[in-house]
Amino acid sequence: MYFRALRLAGLCAAASLLTACSMGGLMGGGGSSSAQTLQNATPNPASVAQAQTSALPVIATECPPIKVRPGSEAMFYYGGGQVGSAKSLQYQGVIDETSRNCVVSNGLITVNMGVVGRVLLGPAGSQSSVNAPLRFAVERDGQAVFSEKYTIPVAINPPAQSAEFVKVVENVAIPYLGGEEITIWVGFDTRG
Template identity: 60%
Template sequence: MRIQLAALKVAASATLAVGLSACSMGNMFAPGPADSTLSTASPTQAELSAVNALPAIATECPPIKVRQGAQALFNYGNGRKGNARDLNYQAVIDQESRNCVVSNGLITVKMGVTGRVLLGPAGNQTNVTVPVRFVVERDDVALFSQKYEIPVSITPPAQSNDFVKVVENVGIPYTGGENIVIWVGFDG
């Protein structure tokens, strides 16, 4: 046991020595001034640097999920809902994504979705509008909810086309410990 403890102390001392020696090496990959010295920033310089610093990227960006039952949208003709032969078109969500930045207790979210509209057996539409809703919930309470009508053009002889919707600058106050979820899905 004593031998293991002594070996750990030696390893820790060696690691610390290597780390400290690296601090005094400077930048060995880029040449600097011949008489380069370390200096300490003045309080004014430090304050200005803090103000101009880029915001930190959130380490725990809320997950984005497709709401159950809202991952596909079906449009039927002749009032025959559920009859495959009367399907005009179907829209599906293929992928969802988000990106977050944290600054001053605020999570700023950029979220998006990609999907596809496919014509069915009864479909001959060249323009379709799909309703997509984004919701941000904190502890099951909606902080943001917005429906977007996304136009999709289908140029014959094509039978499908993709769509993309990106929503930017959605601010979420963050205090820590909350359960925040971003939901997306068809709203129609």
């Protein structure tokens, strides 16, 4: 409690010192009209065009959404052909989080995308290692422009009954003019 009061007193003293300072020299002078000029400035088309051509690649303002493909949110593996039997479940995989970021440059949108998931042992499970089959895909105006299946090894160390996995796919380049509908898909792909 004493330290909190001391810290509060220090912050109040610093604030009062700062309010007593004059910012005139830092902000271009007290009564200068340059601040007014900048405040009321409107860019002309030529200055906007010049700024756009000399700008560095920028992060896309509308990075495509990343979605888990319906029906591929989880994977289940059963033993002895007992599909759907809770007692026969050896393991299941789930996707916990998805993420992506994008950079637009030279008519391309470059996407980095990733997932975090878990593999959990079921009542019949005793695996120490499981391969999680994940598929990342990108659709542009309804057409697949990228699709890749990855096998992620997941080690489950006893006595743990679950383990987390992370997969990141980097630098997927997609032609981008602006206005296209782009969707990033991810999900388990258990097909052979």
